[in-house]
Amino acid sequence: MTAYSGPVFDMAVKQFEVIADHLSIPEDARARLLMPKRAVTVSCPIHRDDGTTAVFEGYRVQHHLTLGPTKGGTRFAASVDLGEVAALAIWMSWKCALVGLPYGGAKGGISVEPSSLSRRELEALSRRYMQEMIPFVGPHTDVMAPDMGTNEQIMAWFMDTYSMYQGQTVAEIVTGKPVSAGGTLGRxxxxxxxxxxxxxxxxxxxxxxxxxxxxxxxxxxxxxxxxxxxxxxxxxxxxxxxxxxxxxxxxxxxxxxxxxxxxxxxxxxxxxxxxxxxxxxxxxxxxxxxxxxxxxxxxxxxxxxxxxxxxxxxxxxxxxxxxxxxxxxxxxxxxxxxxPDILCNSGGVVVSYFEWVQDLQRLFWEEDEVMRREYQVLDRAFHEVSARSKREGVFNRTAAMAIGVERVRGAKDTRGLFP
Missing domain, CATH: 3.40.50.720 (NAD(P)-binding Rossmann-like Domain)
Known part of the structure; x- marks a missing residue:
């Protein structure tokens, strides 16, 4: 039995099983690699402009923290559910490992059609969601980013809400922020x-x-x-x-x-x-x-x-x-x-990593430096995937996911099982 369900989560499981078989991962080691470490479901009540109160369901799934904090976007869409969010967190883990980032995967979201909200309602919902997430996130625990239905402005509201509770500006709690609020050029x-x-x-x-x-x-x-x-x-x-x-x-x-x-x-x-x-x-x-x-x-x-x-x-x-x-x-x-997706769209999380690093150091790069470093990371990952695909005679997705899963597995095996 599992708390996660739905076609998107089932798809992530099937993809993992293909790679686990390809890598001959023992059956008793698979669940530890696949199942998320933590899932949070919250209620987000807000006052609507007409004076009524509405409650929206929010989610955050953290897949693993073996390599560092988790990292992933926050999606505002009517279709969002726990299974979809969990699948996206799992894919983010393989993606971060493939391109060599010190992150585990995470994802979050609210089941809402953002176009149905006024700007004031959108700000209220964004801030309430972050407020509910404060016990579970942090710059060294889980770093948020934008996704479908969210943008730079929502990330600024997230950062401001978290910072107000900490009593100081914590720009590194989210990435994908406006440059004026600690974001990076080129994100x-x-x-x-x-x-x-x-x-x-x-x-x-x-x-x-x-x-x-x-x-x-x-x-x-x-x-x-x-x-x-x-x-x-x-x-x-x-x-x-x-x-x-x-x-x-x-x-x-x-x-x-x-x-x-x-x-x-x-x-x-x-x-x-x-x-x-x-x-x-x-x-x-x-x-x-x-x-x-x-x-x-x-x-x-x-x-x-x-x-x-x-x-x-x-x-x-x-x-x-x-x-x-x-x-x-x-x-x-x-x-x-x-x-494949875990390689193809990884430029976003690569530059999000650069934004996090710049925020932590309070030292910011020019846009050409951001782009140069992004392309350098992507080129290395592309050549690794292409070389493995040719060497083993396998599909590019198999090669990419095998690299990502192997790296997460290697880190878990090295660290061992606590306690």
Whole structure:
């Protein structure tokens, strides 16, 4: 029996079992590696603008603290539940270990549709959530960050709330803050830049010239929009994009800078064009060189995987591909080069780590230094995954997760079991 359930958690378990079998991990060692160390569920009551009181459920899951504090985003979405949060925390552990960060994985969230809240209500809910989390988080215990439905402003509210209770400014309690509140240059763009950088590395491996390449980006939030812009600036023709309001498709290429500006001002792609409208359900199956799923989990199932017509699949989102789809992609690995999520979108946590380090030291870097260090970390991880995949003749996801799981297991074995 377990407190965690749901399709996303089941997916994380299935992925782990594949890697555990691959690494021949004994059955009695698996639960200690997989099951989260701690899960917290809280009620977050706030006064609504109309004078009524509303209560929202909040969660935080800390997967392991073996390598250092836990690290992970906080998601505000109607779909958030404990199982999804636990799965995201587990994936974050493998991600941090893969890229060599001294963190365990964590994730948090509130089950709420943020667009249904006024700015005052959003601030009240953000502060209440952090207030409830204070006994369980800290700069050397668990460091929060933004995720779907949250942003720099919410991180500033988190930091301010925690700091008020400590009686001093504790900037290092969260990352992804505004630069004016102790954030780092380059954090907002870090995940999307990292995705595009790894696409460039994959294109080099496959000898694809980006100036002749096409791309499709599913999801046009922070990650997807910046990825699309970076690819556009690298000479790639981005032919289709989508978000929760719809999809746009133009075979000759979309005006990505204009689209980014529109989405930033309007909050979505809605209203940009009726002539370019396209069926969002079909966007993943469009023929292209580069496909970037940058929205939510489980969008590529077995049916979609069988119909993909891309050369590079760069997973900007967490868990966009189901285990059933992986079986198909594993057989197609000579056709489709996968940049798996725990590598592909790790630029965000890499630069979050840099922000945490800068806050602890009270010494801040220039943006070019942040980017140089980010790309250095990503290059090392990419080459490790690629080399292991070739050496063992396995799927890139298998190689990436094997590296991450091995490192967490090695640290646990070295430290031993207390008491």
């Amino acid at each position: 907002r763009e870090a995940t999307g830049r990292g995705v595009a950088h790894l696409v460039r590395r994959a294109a080099d491996e496959l000898q694809i010239h980006l100036s002749h390449a096409t791309a499709v980006v599913q999801g046009f939030g922070n990650v997807g929009s910046i990825t699309a812009l970076e690819l556009h600036n690298s000479g790639v023709k981005v032919i289709a994009v989508s978000d929760h309001t719809g999809a746009l498709y133009r075979p000759a290429g979309l005006n990505i800078p204009n689209l980014v500006e529109h989405a930033a001002s309007k909050g979505s792609l809605e209203g940009y064009s009726t002539e370019l409208g396209f069926d969002p359900a079909e966007i993943l199956s469009l023929p292209c060189d580069i496909l970037v799923p940058a929205a939510v989990e489980r969008v590529i199932d077995a049916r979609v995987a069988a119909h993909l017509r891309c050369r590079i699949l760069a997973e900007g989102a967490n868990g966009p591909t189901t285990p059933e789809a992986d079986q198909i992609l594993g057989k197609r690995r000579k056709e489709i080069f996968l940049v």
